[in-house]
Amino acid sequence: MPLLLSGINSKTSMLLVMGLFSIAGFVSVYAPTFEVLLVARIIPAFLHPVFFSVAFVAAANSVSKEYVTRANSRIFMGVTAGMVIGSPIATLLADVLTMQASLYFFAIINAITFIAILIFIPSMPVKEKLTYGSQLGVLRKPVVWISIITMIILNAGMYATFSFFAEFLDGITGMSGKQISLMLLVFGATGFIGNILSGVLLHKRAMLTALAYPIIFGILYLLIYVLGDYSIPMTLLIAVWGILYTLGLNLCQNSITTAAYEAPTFANGLFIAFGNLGISFGTFVGAAFISDFGTRSIIWAGILFMVLSFVLIAVRAVRYSPKKAQA
Numbered sequence: 001m002p003l004l005l006s007g008i009n010s011k012t013s014m015l016l017v018m019g020l021f022s023i024a025g026f027v028s029v030y031a032p033t034f035e036v037l038l039v040a041r042i043i044p045a046f047l048h049p050v051f052f053s054v055a056f057v058a059a060a061n062s063v064s065k066e067y068v069t070r071a072n073s074r075i076f077m078g079v080t081a082g083m084v085i086g087s088p089i090a091t092l093l094a095d096v097l098t099m100q101a102s103l104y105f106f107a108i109i110n111a112i113t114f115i116a117i118l119i120f121i122p123s124m125p126v127k128e129k130l131t132y133g134s135q136l137g138v139l140r141k142p143v144v145w146i147s148i149i150t151m152i153i154l155n156a157g158m159y160a161t162f163s164f165f166a167e168f169l170d171g172i173t174g175m176s177g178k179q180i181s182l183m184l185l186v187f188g189a190t191g192f193i194g195n196i197l198s199g200v201l202l203h204k205r206a207m208l209t210a211l212a213y214p215i216i217f218g219i220l221y222l223l224i225y226v227l228g229d230y231s232i233p234m235t236l237l238i239a240v241w242g243i244l245y246t247l248g249l250n251l252c253q254n255s256i257t258t259a260a261y262e263a264p265t266f267a268n269g270l271f272i273a274f275g276n277l278g279i280s281f282g283t284f285v286g287a288a289f290i291s292d293f294g295t296r297s298i299i300w301a302g303i304l305f306m307v308l309s310f311v312l313i314a315v316r317a318v319r320y321s322p323k324k325a326q327a
Contacts, residue, residue, distance in 0.1 A: 009125045010058045011117065013051075014051060017047045018110055021044050021051075021110040022114055024040045029104045049268075049272035049273055055075055056253065058121075069250070076195045076198070089102075135262075135265075135266040136266075137263075138263050141259065141260070143259045147259040147316065149312060150255060151255060151275060153312060154309045155281075159278070159279045160283070161286060163286055164295065165187070166184075167295055173229060174229075183238050190242035190243050194245060194246030202250060211313055214313065215306075216244065218303050218306040218310075220244060221302045222303070224241075228299075256268075256270055286301050
């Protein structure tokens, strides 16, 4: 989808997607059958990569080249804010009122966002329209595939554990439902720090940050494995976890967009698509570890993926300098 809409005015693309998000939301509220509800939820899933791809490109085009990573980090700040605020609101409305009330609320939010884009975002026509062939041509570059595989493994390493965040805190740390909700809030809130750090680190020391990232995350996982039974240490570790989580998202996006810099919209589409594949893969592996070895074992799944990530990042660092990546 990002590839198909890459030649359209960025503002038009965002309005189209957000409008369909809102319509799908209202259809979900009043869906007469489960089949209609299912279709209404599938449509936004298809359009999800489009909106973020265009948003990243629009943010990058609004600043000079040296500030692109900082602009993208602000997009991730919005994503983090949505996680911190949106998820608790959705849960609260569903618990206190109904699921329909929750769906209705977010349909209205999408409609408000549509209006905000219409009023405040200037027209962003495509300066240089790329052919589909030239965009797909970036897939011939080995550095792009190394970046894609790295992104899949890195996301898997984050979600092999995070997908079972609540189960770990419940079964290992012994936290209550309210405490777990608070920990999710801490996780999301500290994610803002990760976004700020990424804007600085990826701008000045992108490759060094990439190499250090899986090492630091691996150390964090070891500490969680050892101290996971204790609430106070886990609270501190969760705060660091939130920082690394959002830093990792920025790192993955920067990796693929610098490798496929010739086709920014398509590159961001690859980031969303293969990032979601990594999430699914990591969740599957984490579930398998829990089934075979127990809840605490998901930490070893995460460590395994971080080791693989470091190897892949090191390969890119050795074989593909920035100049080679753009050759």
